[in-house]
Amino acid sequence: MSDQTQTSVAENLGNIQAKINAAAQAYRVKTGIANPVTLVAVSKRQPVTRIEAALAAGHRVYGENRVQEAQIRWAHRRDHHQDLRLHLIGPLQTNKVGDAVALFDVIEVVDRPKLAKALGDEMIRQNRQLECYVQVNTGEEAQKSGIVPDDADDFIAYCRHEVGLNVTGLMCIPPVDEEAAMHFALLNTIAKRNGLAKLSMGMSDDFEEAIAFGASAVRIGSAIFGARDI
Numbered sequence: 001m002s003d004q005t006q007t008s009v010a011e012n013l014g015n016i017q018a019k020i021n022a023a024a025q026a027y028r029v030k031t032g033i034a035n036p037v038t039l040v041a042v043s044k045r046q047p048v049t050r051i052e053a054a055l056a057a058g059h060r061v062y063g064e065n066r067v068q069e070a071q072i073r074w075a076h077r078r079d080h081h082q083d084l085r086l087h088l089i090g091p092l093q094t095n096k097v098g099d100a101v102a103l104f105d106v107i108e109v110v111d112r113p114k115l116a117k118a119l120g121d122e123m124i125r126q127n128r129q130l131e132c133y134v135q136v137n138t139g140e141e142a143q144k145s146g147i148v149p150d151d152a153d154d155f156i157a158y159c160r161h162e163v164g165l166n167v168t169g170l171m172c173i174p175p176v177d178e179e180a181a182m183h184f185a186l187l188n189t190i191a192k193r194n195g196l197a198k199l200s201m202g203m204s205d206d207f208e209e210a211i212a213f214g215a216s217a218v219r220i221g222s223a224i225f226g227a228r229d230i
């Protein structure tokens with residue numbers, strides 16, 4: 001690994017972590033709520049040198065959006081880093097559920113009954129109870145996955161009580177052409193009324209704003225690793 005890659009990834013991680021800490025502190029001052037924020041480093045389509053640099057800097061929480069790509073990148077690294085925590089943040093097909101449950105620690109993309117049921121069955125089969133977030137399509141965009149806000153309460157109840165998933169939070173990806181703030185606020189409202197503590201929202205361009213609306217996990221790729229391949 002080049003020294004330069006190692007230095008820049010480590011520096012970016014440090015800078016982003018400092019901004020996260022400051023935003024979390026501002027949130028605490030404003031609301032009186034101490035809300036720890038997890039930095040999920042999104043490693044999808046990044047070269048191995050940059051991943052190794054982040055690991056060398058001590059970072060352990062990573063997000064991936066494709067099961068197969070994540071397996072290739074992470075399955076063997078688990079042997080050396082038992083404290084890794086891997087979040088699945090991209091759409092999950094039911095035929096990949098077995099691989100996903102075996103590899104990941106948090107499934108952030110539970111978005112339909114068929115998938116919830118498949119995950120529940122698979123977690124029993126593998127005896128692995130993963131944390132699950134329900135993905136909410138706050139912008140009700142046709143091309144985006146996620147349960148629509150009006151159906152969220154019923155779906156969360158279904159996941160918890162009929163499937164037995166360990167639902168701990170919600171996740172959203174706001175529309176690119178709208179103010180993210182209203183989407184962050186909506187996700188927070190849905191989480192509160194369902195007693196969910198975890199909120200995965202905010203990316204490289206808007207993570208500080210997401211923290212101001214109560215994010216507990218921010219998903220940041222390019223601002224840490226630089227532009228992606230392809």
Ligand SMILES: *Cc1c(COP(=O)(O)O)cnc(C)c1O
Nearest residue numbers: 042065089203204219220221222
């Ligand atoms: C790629 C991706 C990110 C990271 O995006 P950046 O703009 O690189 O920070 C966050 N969330 C999801 C769901 C993604 O697919």
